[in-house]
Amino acid sequence: MSKPLRALIIEDSDADAKLMLRALRQTGYEAEWKRVEAESDYLAQLDQGWEIILADYSLPKFNAPQALKLLKKRGLDMPFIVVSGTIGEDKAVEIMKNGASDYVMKDKLAMLGSAIERQLR
Helix, strand or coil: CCEEEEEEEECCCHHHHHHHHHHHHHCCEEEEEEEECCHHHHHHHCCCCCCEEEECCECCCCEHHHHHHHHHHCCCCCCEEEEECCCCHHHHHHHHHCCCCEEEEHHHHHHHHHHHHHHHC
C-alpha cells in the first residue's frame, strides 16, 4: 500500500525531479507534487499545504539557502531536504546548521525515502 505525500520540489531539471519521484515510489510513497525553479513560484506555493520540500542546492536563479531562509521567514515548520549532485560536505554542514532537515546526494536517491520517513516522524 502506498503512502501519500505532498511534496514541493525546487529543481530546474524536470528529469531530476522525475528521478526523485521514482525513488519515492520505490520506497512506497505516492507523491502529489509541484516543481518550481524560481523564487516567485516558490513563494506562491509555500502556503499550499505541502508536507515536505525537496530542494536542489543550486539553480540558475535561485538556491536552497534562499528557499530555506524564505521558509523560516514565513514561520512555516516543514521538513526541508536538500537533494543535490554538487553539494560538498562544507555546504551540507552549513545548510544543516541553518535549519535544513537533511540532505541526500542525487547519486544516492535510494536513501531519499528513508530521509523523508525520518523527517515525517
